[in-house]
Amino acid sequence: MKIKSGLVSLLAAVSLLSKPCCIIDAGHGGDDGGAVAPDGTAESGLNLSVCLKLDALMGLYGADAALTRSSEALDYPPDAQTIKARKNADQKRRAELIASKENAVLISVHQNTYGDAGPAGAQVLYNKYPGSSELASCAYRYLGMLEGQKVRASAEISDNIFLMRNAECPAILVECGFLSNAEDLSRLENDEHRTKIAVALCAAYIDYIKGPEDTNG
Numbered sequence: 001m002k003i004k005s006g007l008v009s010l011l012a013a014v015s016l017l018s019k020p021c022c023i024i025d026a027g028h029g030g031d032d033g034g035a036v037a038p039d040g041t042a043e044s045g046l047n048l049s050v051c052l053k054l055d056a057l058m059g060l061y062g063a064d065a066a067l068t069r070s071s072e073a074l075d076y077p078p079d080a081q082t083i084k085a086r087k088n089a090d091q092k093r094r095a096e097l098i099a100s101k102e103n104a105v106l107i108s109v110h111q112n113t114y115g116d117a118g119p120a121g122a123q124v125l126y127n128k129y130p131g132s133s134e135l136a137s138c139a140y141r142y143l144g145m146l147e148g149q150k151v152r153a154s155a156e157i158s159d160n161i162f163l164m165r166n167a168e169c170p171a172i173l174v175e176c177g178f179l180s181n182a183e184d185l186s187r188l189e190n191d192e193h194r195t196k197i198a199v200a201l202c203a204a205y206i207d208y209i210k211g212p213e214d215t216n217g
């Protein structure tokens with residue numbers, strides 16, 4: 001009996017040690033609004049809205065999560081004087097938060113834009129780290145379940161996105177839609193639609209950390 005309860009505590013301790021932490025990254029913020037829609041809506045606020053909803057949902061599921069920012073305003077180090085220096089310091093701070101978690105999984109939320117109004121739909125980009133493409137597949141599948149949601153094929157992200165390049169953990173960057181497309185924009189400006197995106201990303205994360213279904217029952 002004693003051995004059994006000891007084993008249970010040990011298993012509980014091990015599962016606690018290896019519990020993943022979802023880093024929820026609302027792209028841009030502070031001095032950097034990111035992409036801007038024709039009506040003046042900046043992506044930073046939409047990103048933050050999706051991420052705050054996602055963080056709340058993670059709490060409901062009992063999943064560990066940490067936001068890289070929880071407001072539109074950002075604190076910058078006093079020695080960062082230029083916009084570039086402030087942005088670099090902010091990106092470094094986010095990378096350090098990711099690195100500080102033993103078992104991090106990064107979900108970075110952004111909005112897309114293009115030179116003409118044609119391109120539309122969400123897209124999930126993933127880094128080279130093992131597990132990233134599997135997480136992207138989960139996100140692709142759940143985003144595709146949202147009514148009327150177009151989802152473009154997932155792809156490996158280029159090396160020029162600092163946070164994705166530096167994240168040594170499974171990491172996806174979700175472009176929720178195109179601010180340059182009128183239909184995408186009106187959906188993204190709808191609070192209910194942003195909740196649905198957060199639900200899809202939460203479901204994707206839960207599926208991902210559960211791993212492939214045990215087919216042996």
Ligand SMILES: [Zn+2]
Binds near residue numbers: 027034043110111
């Ligand atoms: Zn962005």
